[in-house]
Amino acid sequence: MAKEQNKKMNIILIGFMGSGKSTVGRLLAHKKNMNFIDIDDEIEKSEGLSITEIFKRFGEKYFRDIESIHLEKISKIDNSIVATGGGIVLKEENIKILKKNGTIIFLDAEPEIIYKRIKNETQRPLLQIKDPQEKIKTLLNERISLYNKTAEIKIKTANLSPEEITDKINFSLKFHF
Numbered sequence: 040m041a042k043e044q045n046k047k048m049n050i051i052l053i054g055f056m057g058s059g060k061s062t063v064g065r066l067l068a069h070k071k072n073m074n075f076i077d078i079d080d081e082i083e084k085s086e087g088l089s090i091t092e093i094f095k096r097f098g099e100k101y102f103r104d105i106e107s108i109h110l111e112k113i114s115k116i117d118n119s120i121v122a123t124g125g126g127i128v129l130k131e132e133n134i135k136i137l138k139k140n141g142t143i144i145f146l147d148a149e150p151e152i153i154y155k156r157i158k159n160e161t162q163r164p165l166l167q168i169k170d171p172q173e174k175i176k177t178l179l180n181e182r183i184s185l186y187n188k189t190a191e192i193k194i195k196t197a198n199l200s201p202e203e204i205t206d207k208i209n210f211s212l213k214f215h216f
């Protein structure tokens with residue numbers, strides 16, 4: 040009980056690439072009049088490079104290290120909406136930090152819907168390959184249990200608009216606290 044009382048008021052969005060974390064996060068922050076932080080944006084700002092360029096020049100391991108460093112910064116904030124990158128759950132220590140720093144919401148999307156959303160985009164280096172559709176299925180398969188075990192609230196996004204997802208989140212939050 041004491042732990043719940045001390046819980047930070049950040050709302051942290053996790054989920055696969057293209058599940059809408061950044062768009063929904065911005066909208067939710069606007070509606071709730073809260074600060075919004077996108078960890079990928081923070082990484083790009085501090086490195087002065089796009090995520091694609093970071094992967095190209097330094098590789099995924101470097102990106103993951105930087106991602107963990109930026110995640111640590113959420114320990115210093117409260118009352119914010121935080122959008123994370125889709126791979127944030129790949130490290131156990133990241134999951135621990137997430138859990139300590141707010142309420143975690145998993146935006147769950149089907150592989151077909153993710154593919155439709157990302158197929159014309161170029162800023163996701165892991166999907167800039169011949170068969171992104173297959174890669175989405177494989178990665179999602181590897182990660183789904185991590186998203187599920189990390190999140191306290193799961194939102195099925197299906198074909199919902201960002202506004203509808205935001206409303207669903209707000210509704211779930213009412214019953215969560």
Ligand code: S3P
Nearest residue numbers: 055056057090124125126163164
């Ligand atoms: C990644 C997701 C991306 C970004 C990077 C790696 C992943 O963020 O962090 O390209 O491993 O799923 P989005 O989920 O915001 O696309």
